């Protein structure tokens with residue numbers, strides 16, 4: 629018997645609802661809040677208020693695309709955290725309301741685990757699978773071992789996340805929020821002519837705070853006109869430096885832990901240089917390498933739904949007492 633799963637994602641500034649029939653995505657609607665751009669970053673209270681307005685509209689679009697009605701749903705998966713507390717509360721309470729009304733079980737999903745499980749939408753990576761998850765809030769290396777839900781985090785950022793570094797550096801360069809895609813765009817027109825020192829962090833951990841301060845001081849030597857003129861070369865050099873920091877640790881972890889397959893996940897995995905270099909690394913090491921489709925890189929409810937599907941199979945349910953975790 630096939631299960632119909634409704635999935636809700638509201639951890640940050642994207643309101644998303646997906647509908648899955650087992651592993652098949654029938655709908656994955658994402659409404660990105662553009663309002664935050666003018667403030668140079670996500671304003672938490674504004675984000676939760678927008679989720680309240682958007683959620684019903686996005687749900688109706690998803691039901692329409694999937695050509696089903698709410699009463700057909702077998703389970704409701706939702707993001708429990710980590711994320712912005714107010715944003716999480718909107719999605720969690722919406723899911724609880726649906727659960728009461730439809731008398732269907734709840735499935736609580738960890739957002740970071742879901743970024744990794746996004747690979748299981750289209751593929752079945754061989755285990756152990758080593759995943760480099762790079763988003764606006766997190767940067768970590770995770771080993772998925774005995775089954776898709778068995779995760780061991782082996783390294784993480786000690787301060788800023790990779791996406792945060794992209795966004796904050798983009799702001800220094802006068803680019804809009806979120807800056808990662810803009811740096812990526814300008815980088816493609818430039819050359820990596822500037823060299824920056826690499827943070828020396830032990831084990832599989834990362835750090836981007838010192839790197840960001842270095843770039844801030846470096847850019848301060850340029851006039852506003854020079855920054856404009858040099859934008860492609862600056863973006864290309866910065867992007868290469870961030871990607872090299874990520875690739876070095878990824879390479880070290882692959883060499884040491886010898887996983888059967890590897891992949892990248894999270895918003896920064898949409899980055900063109902990272903995708904290219906990870907694929908090259910996989911080819912060189914002759915290891916199966918999984919790069920997610922663009923729609924499954926940044927926040928989306930399909931990844932919550934696929935995680936919900938595996939949790940449903942293992943009878944791992946949430947309940948009306950489930951509370952969010954912000955970190």
Ligand code: KG4
Nearest residue numbers: 763764765791806808895896898899926927
């Ligand atoms: O996974 P995500 O949508 O949200 C979080 O869970 O944080 O990731 C958002 C992050 C932002 O920092 C954004 O700038 C970054 O992903 N991002 C990129 C690219 N596309 C999105 N960073 C670099 N290059 C890109 N092409």
Ligand code: ZN
Nearest residue numbers: 763895926927
């Ligand atoms: Zn995310």
